[in-house]
Amino acid sequence: MAIVKRILLDVLKPHQPGALEFTQTLADLDPEYRVNLRVEEVDENTESIIVVIEGENIRFEEIDQAIKKMGGTIHSVDEVEAEGSPPASTE
Amino acid sequence: MSLIQHIRSLWKLSQAGDIARRYFVTNGFDGALTMLGILLGFYTGGAVPLIVVISACLGAAIALGVSGFTSALLSETEERKKELKELEESLVAPLEESDYGKASQIMPWVIAAVNGLSPFLISLFVILPLWLESWGFMLPFEMDPFDAAIGFAFLAILFLGIFLGRISGTFWLWSGLRAVLIGLGTAGIIFLIR
Numbered sequence: 001m002a003i004v005k006r007i008l009l010d011v012l013k014p015h016q017p018g019a020l021e022f023t024q025t026l027a028d029l030d031p032e033y034r035v036n037l038r039v040e041e042v043d044e045n046t047e048s049i050i051v052v053i054e055g056e057n058i059r060f061e062e063i064d065q066a067i068k069k070m071g072g073t074i075h076s077v078d079e080v081e082a083e084g085s086p087p088a089s090t091e
Numbered sequence: 092m093s094l095i096q097h098i099r100s101l102w103k104l105s106q107a108g109d110i111a112r113r114y115f116v117t118n119g120f121d122g123a124l125t126m127l128g129i130l131l132g133f134y135t136g137g138a139v140p141l142i143v144v145i146s147a148c149l150g151a152a153i154a155l156g157v158s159g160f161t162s163a164l165l166s167e168t169e170e171r172k173k174e175l176k177e178l179e180e181s182l183v184a185p186l187e188e189s190d191y192g193k194a195s196q197i198m199p200w201v202i203a204a205v206n207g208l209s210p211f212l213i214s215l216f217v218i219l220p221l222w223l224e225s226w227g228f229m230l231p232f233e234m235d236p237f238d239a240a241i242g243f244a245f246l247a248i249l250f251l252g253i254f255l256g257r258i259s260g261t262f263w264l265w266s267g268l269r270a271v272l273i274g275l276g277t278a279g280i281i282f283l284i285r
Contacts, residue, residue, distance in 0.1 A: 014178055014191065016104050045181040071191040073184040 001085060004058040008079035009051045013072030015042075019049070022070060029066060032056045048075075098197070105171070105194035107202055112258065114206040118159045119251050120270075122210030124277055125151055126217040127244040131278055134237055135285045141236065145221050152214030160207025167199035213251075217244045248274040 013022065019037050027035045036052040049072075053063065064074060102108060126148055133144050175195045179186050186192045220230055220239035230239055252270025256263040 012182055014182070016106070043181070045178055069189055071178070071182070071186055071189040073182055 002082040003056070003085050004060065004080060004082045005056070006052070006054045006079070006081035007058055007060065007063075007077065009053075009063075009067075010075040010078055011049050011051055011067060011072050012046055012075055013049060013067070013070065014046055017070055022049075022072075023051075025070060026051065026053065026063060026066060029062055030055055030057075030059075033058070050078075052079075098201075101190060101194040101197055102201070104190055105198045107194075107198045110167075111202050111205040114159075114163060114202060115209045116251055116255055118155070118206050119209040119213045120248070121159075122152065122155050122213040123217060123244050123247040123251065124274065125155060125210070126214050127241065127248070127274060127277060128281060130217075130237065130241050130244065131281045134241070135282065141221060141225050144237075145218060145225060148214065148218045148221070152211050152218070155214060156207045156211030158207075159210050160203045163206035164199055164203035167202050171195035171199055213247050217247055219243060245271055245274055 017025070019039055023035050023037045027033050033053055033055040035054075038050045039047055040050055041048040060077075067074060129148055129151055130144070133139055133147070172195065175186055175191060178191060218240055220234070220236045220243060223230060224236035230236060248270050249267045252267035253263045255270070256266025259266070
């Protein structure tokens with residue numbers, strides 16, 4: 001199965017945890033993850049953010065769970081970059 | 092993540108610290124002033140056995156503790172439910188499994204514990220000299236246990252005033268003395284009614 005190297009997510013989240021803690025929590029999922037967060041819009045109870053995660057092997061389910069745990073929801077997956085995995089050895 | 096770290100994270104997320112601090116002061120003040128009132132009532136009413144005074148104060152302390160715990164638990168649970176529902180509507184997603192959902196279930200109990208324990212423990216502190224006397228301990232300088240307990244009540248009131256001053260950033264001595272003035276005012280009213 002192809003390995004995901006980069007992913008761009010449109011996320012809606014409550015004001016707490018803040019951008020810094022939110023980014024740190026996602027980055028702590030894997031030492032190889034690099035996370036970039038940009039706040040797009042702030043409403044009374046929520047804020048829309050764009051999260052870009054880069055890594056050697058991004059595990060989407062784990063990221064989705066972490067975002068849900070912090071009270072956020074993924075609106076859409078707007079960009080994905082993947083590489084084909086090497087063929088399995090037949091020996 | 093350890094349990095303590097998890098509770099700390101939920102504590103921060105739900106912003107329960109401000110509410111708990113407010114409850115600690117308001118109900119602690121209730122406890123100290125109630126004890127002061129009961130003690131002054133007995134003091135002005137004439138000689139009564141020490142055990143009667145302790146029983147009355149302890150009864151009031153337990154009632155204050157239970158009242159503080161249950162009232163905060165009921166009101167905070169409903170408040171948190173309302174907040175969670177509003178947030179779920181804004182996010183158009185369920186939050187029961189999120190940290191918000193857990194905080195809305197756990198934090199009312201923590202806040203209720205602060206609200207109940209604050210008047211209860213402060214009341215126990217105020218009647219400490221009476222306990223010591225009833226257990227046969229000699230108070231220093233041969234103090235009268237009643238006088239000492241009234242002094243402890245003012246000490247608790249002063250501490251709460253100083254605590255408030257530290258929070259608001261005002262001069263601690265002024266806020267402490269202001270709280271003591273309220274205690275003196277209460278004592279004045281009790282003496283006047285007598």
